[in-house]
Amino acid sequence: MTFSNAKFSDAVLAWFDHAGRKHLPWQQAVTPYRVWVSEIMLQQTQVSTVLPYFQRFMASFPTLADLARAPIDEVLHHWTGLGYYARGRNLHKAAQLSCERYAGALPDTLDALMALPGIGRSTAGAILALGFGQRAVILDGNVKRVLARHQALAGDPAKAAVSKAFWALANALTPTQRCADYTQAMMDLGATLCTRSKPACSRCPVQTSCMAYAQGEPTRYPEKQRKQAVPTREAILMIHRQHDQVWMQQRPSTGIWGGLWSFPEWPADAELPEQAEPLPAFMHVFSHFRLHIRPVLFSSRAVLGVSDxxxxxxxxxxxxxxxxxxxxYSLLQRLGARQEVC
Ligand code: SF4
Structure with a gap:
């Protein structure tokens, strides 16, 4: 098996030329701002989900200054349904900081980007490579998977020493020419060929030098993190309704659903008012726990047990x-439909 860094990047770039993605909306009219927004939206989220969110976001906040000026409620409104809402809050905060510190533009150095909220080392690398055309290194989940398999890198990538080895390898492989194309190509390779459970090795441009493929068990890499048991919590959501209106509160800016609007939350063991009508309960899954939500309808203009x-x-x-x-949001829509039926 022969392998050199240049051969690897050449093969990846040649594959990108005929098979890479080149028509995504953030690949058109490229600016550091558009790249940044897309990278943040794409964290933990698939391209197909992000597409309409990105388009709507850009229509409402076409520039970084527009985003910085917008009320946070409006920004989070555009994030409704995308999940991981801290991303939206950080995006807004980072836009404001960029306006204060860098006259309304994103900074173009790794350190300055990483000093902004919500921008980690890989995201900063992607912004520099794709948005500014610099040579920069990325190591998102997709790239990590490709490298782990190609080099049969053992060890849990979440551990500091293993992560250091991944970064060193990613850096060594990143070419000085066509860095933006290489960056996009590596993301595409991980997302479309070297997928988590069914890598399409027969179509892979680096198959001949891939050690995991040679070993015959590519999905052994990267090492899986041990799954922790996910606890379940309970919450009562008290829905005060008067005719076509319901009482809602903005949640604190930190914690789950930070800064979003929801119904007042009561402790799971709270004694409910007699007239309260239980609605169907449902489960919502967060990354670290599941929340068993029991909505309760209370037809009154008097708001019980919560400050206004x-x-x-x-x-x-x-x-x-x-x-x-x-x-x-789904609950609000169901309540609205129920109101029409009543
Ligand atoms: S040969 Fe298979 S396992 Fe190796 S990098 Fe390509 S798709 Fe991934």
Whole structure:
């Protein structure tokens, strides 16, 4: 088996030329800002899901200055349903900081980018390579998988020493020419060929030098992290309703659904008012726990047991442009439909 860094990047680039993705919306009219927004949206999220969100986001906030000026509620409204809402809050905060520190542009160095909220080393590398055309190194989940398999790298990539080895390898393989194409190619290779459970090795441009392929068991790499048992929590959501309106509160900016609008949360063992009507319960899965949600309807204008700070009445038939968690948005729609039936 022969392998050299240049051969690897040449093979990846040749594959990119005929098979790589070149028509994604953030690959058109490229700016560091558009690349940044797309990279943040694509974290933990598939391209097909991101596409409509990206288009709507760019239509509303075409420049970094537009994003910085927008109210956070409007930004989170555009994030409704995309999940991991801290990404939206950090994006907004980082846009404001960039306006203050860099006259409305993203900085073009690794350190300055990484000093902004929500931008890690790999995202900063992607912004520099794809947005600024610099030679920079990325190591997202897709790239890590390709490298782990190609070099049969053992060890848990979450551990510092293993992560260091991955970064060193990623750096050694990144070419000085056509770095943007190589960066996109590696992302595409991981997303479309060297996939988690069914790598399409027969079509892979680096198959002849791939050690995991030679060993006959590519999915052994990267080493799987041991899964922790996911705990389940309970919460009661108290829905005060008066005619077509419900009472909602903005959640604190940190913690789950930070800064989003939801119904007042009661402890799971709280004693409910007699007139309260239980609605069907449902489960929502977060990355570290599951939340068993019991919505309870209470037809009253008097808001029980909660302060009216950060709260407002919301009209079901004309929902305002606020950030709602996806399950709460669905609940609002069901309540609106039920209102029409009543
Ligand atoms: S040969 Fe298979 S395992 Fe190796 S990098 Fe290509 S797709 Fe991944």
């Amino acid at each position: 700070a950060n709260g407002r009445w919301v009209t079901l038939s004309d929902l305002p442009a606020l950030g709602f968690p996806a399950p709460i």
